[in-house]
Amino acid sequence: MAVGTPQTEVLRMEHITKQFGSVYANRDINFDVRAGEVHTLLGENGAGKSTLMNVLFGLYQPTEGDIYVRGQKVKIESPSQAVKLGIGMVHQHFMLVEAMTVFENIILGDTRSKGIFIDQNARKKEITELSEKYGLDADLDQPITELAVGAQQRVEILKALYRGCDVLVLDEPTAALTDQEAEGLFEIMNKLKGEGKSVIFISHKMREVLRVSDRITILRAGQTVETVNIGEVSGEELANRMIGRELKPSQYIKADSSGETVAVLDHVSYHKNSKHNGLNDISLRVHRGEIVGIAGVDGNGQSQLAMLLTGNIAPEEGSMDLKESKVVRFDPNGFIQENVSHIPEDRNKAGLVGNMSVADNLVLKTTRDKRFSDGNGLHLKKKAIRNYALEMQEKYDIRCSSVDQESRNLSGGNQQKVILARELEASPDLLVAVHPTRGLDIGATRFIHDTVIMQRDLGCGVLLISADFDEILEVSDRILVMFEGRIMGEYSGKNPPIDEISHAMAGK
Amino acid sequence: MGSFIANLLLATVRMASPLIFLSLAELYSQRAGLVNIGIEGLAAIGSLTGFLVSLISGSPLLGVLAGALAGILVNMIFAYATITLCAEQIVYGMAINIFAPALAAFTYRVYFGSGSELVQVELMGTLKSMLGIKSDNFFVNLFLDQTPMVYLAFVLVILTAVYFTRTKAGLNYKAVGEYPKAAATIGINVIGIKYLSCVICGALAGIGGAYLTTCYSKTYVDGNVAGRGFIALAAVIFGRWSSGGVLVACLFFGFCDALQIRLQLVNNTLPYQFFQMIPYVATIVVLAIIGAKKAGPRASGQPYRKEER
């Protein structure tokens, strides 16, 4: 395959429209890729980037529009067809079989080699050559479970290259990488460019986009805003075009951190040696009436921190104080009795009982309450529960056709509002909120932020864990950074030093 | 004492064989992500069909083939319900456990009436008898005095091991049970492999059931599978989803079964039923010792849906 000149067009998507019912996820998008370039698709959550790539990769069929590969019009109806056309994709959630080794994952589903048996030697030789060519080192016999995130990503890239891709789509590739791992990725991308391959880089992170892109296509609300060459625009202009409005500084008044503490962690450790699932000598405090934001890339111990502060796990070393008295027993019910509320990471797995109604979920923890039952739970007052649910529906603007509807049928934003209603109505002293606005649109996000700030003003201490750096900056009164299970630094939320914090997030 | 042990070992191999078929059936099913607890029912219908066809045609071998076919047909109901309709696998496995034995019992009644006299059928001959060898040597008996089915069982164990560890198709197959979504994006036919697994599972379970009436016992009675289908489930867990491990597990349970029969013969004190309990209690003890299911195919038991938002 001849290495194309930088002007050779490899892929073109013309007037792509994708509708889901009456919703337009993509509307009249035009996008093209040339050989040897890194072309970034820039846009916020929900702008339509993933949908467009799923169309390219054959997972969705476009409602309208055409795709041209090397000038030929094609219909891509399945991922294997996309692969045959030379399009490879590294998804945000890796498509790797954990129980298998690197080698097995790479040759999985391969149809080119002949014979029934796997020719280990021949295949391994081929793969090793590829990995050396592109600087993707990988131990072929290691099971995936033992690999760090950055290494797993390299396997995914090797997989795509092994299948002969010319265009590699990277979907939010640095979301779970450390700065060092991200650097490694950018080097690999350079090598790919050098060999004439193209990279479609999907991201919403301005800094890295400015660093690696040759061209940038901005998507907003499902439509192409424009395509620019690097160097033609500045980061701020890009950001504005991406959001469609001026980036304003936080609208919330920040509070001072003083007074009574609601939660204190004193040299707490849990699974100390685990870099991605442990806590290593953590000390922190949360005061009444303040929001402490934990910044950091997902997978640095945040989940464990949240589980600890809600009583789901117990520390292996160190101790915790809740409302100024030492915690003796770590169990969720005990913490709930002490007015600790929890907005969990995964709303479907841990937040709601999907098959139960909205009303049932709203009173999930309070069925023994006098308001909702007689005799401490011996007879549930169905009518009282229903009325309460209707009240909450109005107060928290929960959009659902009926409070008796199964909660799993609600949209993500409304599900989160149900959880919010349940957790906040208990007038908590401590609120632990983990990724509370993940996957939600701007309106729902704003609503949740407003409500949390309101609780703070009523005297609740809030620990906010989020991978969305902008959210942390927007809402926190104090910012702590977590990296590999440790607290790397503490910063004021009033005029946060963004560069310092970013460095801390990467472990420096 | 020597002959007691020798007989015990010979019996162990014979009793383990149906378990091997049933366990391999479940292995193939679970490796494709489908937990099939209806093996007991499939074996029942396989056992009845094997008996009937063997009786009518005079060929136990034909009986076994018919048993396999019966197993496949009934398991196709399970396949359709769990793969295409996404019914809960465990629940539907129970449905098969109720349906298949009822079908078997019904067929027997219709064919033979409700008489209490048990019809007998000729069993498959062993290799030793086919070759006309007359020897009492333990090793000759161990290796040659077995029906072809026994050899088949052991060959299948080896074939299965090779399939899953050395072939491309086997690797793709395993991916379906581990991470079907990823397998689909690589172009593996997930639905196809799931249906294939049900065919293999049905066939092997049917063969395991047919073994009971073509190589083990001359008569058919309702409930002759006697829980082997469930012991097979335990064997798969015990054998950690590898065909070698499953073989060891089946030999162990076969040993328990052989032991209880032999102990009954030499025993004078305890009621015989206590010995009959041995295989079942052994299963419980084994499961209690090895603890939680740690290493099964990751996506086993979960319905697979091709999603378009």
Next chain:
Amino acid sequence: MKRKGIGALVIVPLLSIIISFLIGCIVIAALGANPVDAMRYLLKGSFGNVRNLGTTFSRATPLIFTTLCACFAYRCGVFNLGGEGQFIIGAIIACYIATKAPFTGFPAILLCAVAGAAGGGLWAAIAGVLKVWRGQNEMIITIMLNYVATLLMGVVYTNWLRDGSVPQTVAVPDETQLPSFFGLRATVAFPVAVIAGIAIFYFLFYTSSGFQLRAVGLNMTAAKVNGFNVKRYLLMSFIVSGAIAGLGGALELLGTQLRLINGFAAGYGFDGVAMALIASLHPIAGIVVAIFFAALRVGSTTMQTATGVPTSVSDIIQALVIVFTVAGMAMVKLPEFKNRFARRARKEA
């Protein structure tokens, strides 16, 4: 939305029953008998007169108990397939107390019932403890315990409590037998079963503990995070479901069978699971389904006597009902299916 849900819950089993009966009729015709006649005798034999009605209720009683056992357990996500074993253990204990106790009459009945329930509960608890402390799946263990219980019963009626040379136990003394229910062939065990069903329904849907138990069954992770004592509810569901089955066994011995014998409780456990599934785990619906299938069994003996159609046809019909019901309920939940209905609803709107 709630109305549509109930529609599916009732329509699917109803349709399954109709289709299964149709297939049953085809089979009957293939056997050379007249399906209409067969159905007529089926109905007559089960509900045709007071005597038959009583027999139906009597036959339904143990089935109601095992159905409730399965319902209760599965509501908590526990696959208690050991209803049969727990039923038998309850009966064994009741047999001992009834035949060996120095007193008879109502106190003996009461003791038998309580002890039988306790026995069933403990038998189930074996699997419960293994699940909660060793994480071991309860399906296989409860089924193994079924076989152990059946064999144990064998020891009892061939050996320990044997009645002379016949392989059955001594009969329950007359005073300890259950009185009949309004002169029907059914005993007071029947209303006890119905009351048990109502009590379980109330517990599950009108008490806080029942609510939490259901939550554990629907989403264990969320239940744990929200402070529910998951281990306690899991154990509770094993013990209570086992106790229900044990109670059923004790009452079946005292009321209907009067002796332990080969075939006592054969198949009741799995039948209970089937019926619980057909009834979508609703206790009251479970009672209805159990009565329905008991009617099928009782009626089929009359059908066999009158038309020569073997009783096992009713087993086939019952088996077909579960095959179709579970498949139907899964189909109704499929997104494609829901979309077709939604589109039609929108058109009509």
